[in-house]
Amino acid sequence: MTTSQQTQTGTQPLEEKTVADYLRDNPEFFLNNPSLLAILRIPHTCGTAVSLIEHQVKILRDQNRQLKRKLMDLVHVARDNNRLNERMHQLTLGLVTSGTLEALLDTLREHLQGEFNADTVNLRLAGLSEARSRECGVDQFNRDAAELEHFESFYKTCRPQCGRFKREQLGYLFGDQAQAIESAAIIPLGKKGATGLLAIGSQEGNRFHPGMGTLFLTHLGELIDLLLHPHLDPDTQASTAS
Numbered sequence: 698m699t700t701s702q703q704t705q706t707g708t709q710p711l712e713e714k715t716v717a718d719y720l721r722d723n724p725e726f727f728l729n730n731p732s733l734l735a736i737l738r739i740p741h742t743c744g745t746a747v748s749l750i751e752h753q754v755k756i757l758r759d760q761n762r763q764l765k766r767k768l769m770d771l772v773h774v775a776r777d778n779n780r781l782n783e784r785m786h787q788l789t790l791g792l793v794t795s796g797t798l799e800a801l802l803d804t805l806r807e808h809l810q811g812e813f814n815a816d817t818v819n820l821r822l823a824g825l826s827e828a829r830s831r832e833c834g835v836d837q838f839n840r841d842a843a844e845l846e847h848f849e850s851f852y853k854t855c856r857p858q859c860g861r862f863k864r865e866q867l868g869y870l871f872g873d874q875a876q877a878i879e880s881a882a883i884i885p886l887g888k889k890g891a892t893g894l895l896a897i898g899s900q901e902g903n904r905f906h907p908g909m910g911t912l913f914l915t916h917l918g919e920l921i922d923l924l925l926h927p928h929l930d931p932d933t934q935a936s937t938a939s
Contacts, residue, residue, distance in 0.1 A: 781913060784808070784812045784813065785913065785916070785917070787808070787812065788804075788805075788808040788809075788812065788917075789920060791804040791807075791808060792804055792805060792920065792921070792924055793924070795924075798833055798925075798928040799832070799833055801924060801925070801928070802820065802833050802834065802835065805818070805820075805921065806818045809897055813897075814899070814904070815897045815898065815899060816877070816878070816898055816899050816900045817871055817874050817877075817878060817896075817897070817898035817899075818895070818896070818897055818898070819835075819836065819870060819871055819872070819874075819895075819896045819898070820835040820836070820893060820894070820895050820896070821835065821836045821837065821838035821893045821894050821896075822835050822836075822837070822838050822886075822892065822893040822925065822929065823837070823838045823839070823840070823887075823891065823892055823893050823929065824892070824928075824929030824930040825837065825929060825930070836872070838892075838893035838894065840890070840891065844865070844869040845869075847863065847865050847866045847869065848866065848869075848883075851883065851885075852885070852889075852890060855885045855889055855890050856885070856911065856915065857882060857883065857884045857885070857911040857914035857915055857918060858882070858883050858907075858911075859880070859881070859882045859905040859906060859907060859909045859911065859914075860880060860881075860905060860906055860907040861879065861880050861881075861902065862881055862883075867881065867898075870883060870894075870896035870898070871896060871898050874898070877898075877900050878898040878899065878900065879899065879900055879901060879902040879904075880898075880899050880901060880902050880903065880904050880905040880906065881896060881897060881898045881899065881905055882896075882897045882905045882909075882911075882914055883895070883896050883897075884896075884897075884914050884915075884917060884918040884921075885918060886918055886921060886922045886925070887922045892922050892925060892926075892929065895917075895918065895921060
C-alpha cells in the first residue's frame with residue numbers, strides 16, 4: 698500500500714453503522730475509556746448539550762414512565778374485568794333463581810340497568826302469544842318481519858354487535874324510546890337468532906362502540922336463551938327459524 702493510499706485510508710471517516718456495531722459488540726468500551734464519558738456531549742432539543750450519562754439517565758427515566766403507564770393500564774383492565782365478572786356472577790345467580798318468566802325478565806332488566814348502566818333494555822321473543830308478550834313486557838319476534846331487512850349484516854354473522862345504529866334500526870329495537878338512544882348493543886338469542894334478540898341501549902354515544910369486546914355479550918345471550926327455553930313454545934320457535 699502506498700503512502701497516499703495509507704493517508705486516504707487513515708483519514709476516511711468511519712460509517713455510523715460501523716461505530717454503532719462496534720459499541721454494541723464491545724459494551725465494556727466506556728469502562729475501559731472512562732475519560733470519554735466526561736467529554737462526550739449530545740445535542741439537546743432545546744439547544745443545550747448534555748453528557749452521555751445524563752442522556753442515558755433521561756432515556757431510562759422515559760422508558761420507566763412508559764412501563765409504569767403500561768402497567769397501570771393492565772391493572773385498570775384487570776380491575777374492570779374483575780368487576781365485570783362479579784356483576785356477571787350476580788346476574789347469573791339472579792336469573793337462575795327466577796321461578797317465572799316475568800321474574801326472569803324483570804331480573805335481567807334490573808341488573809342491566811342497575812349494574813351495567815344501561816338506559817333501556819328491550820327483548821323481542823318468538824314462542825310467545827301476543828297476550829303473553831304484553832304480560833311480560835316484551836315484543837314479539839318474527840324472523841320474516843320486513844324490518845329485519847335493516848339487519849341483514851347482523852344476521853349474516855349472528856353475533857353480538859355494538860355501536861351506533863340507523864334510526865330505522867333503533868325504531869325496531871326500542872320503539873318509542875328510540876329517539877333517546879345514541880348507541881346500543883344487540884344480542885341474537887338462540888341458534889341463528891331463532892329465539893329472538895336482546896337490545897341494550899344507552900343515551901351516551903360512546904357507551905357501546907364497534908371496538909368493544911363481545912365475549913361477555915355472547916355468554917349473556919347463551920345464558921338467556923338457555924333459561925328462556927322452558928318458557929317458550931318450541932313449535933313457534935321452529936317455524937320462526939325455518
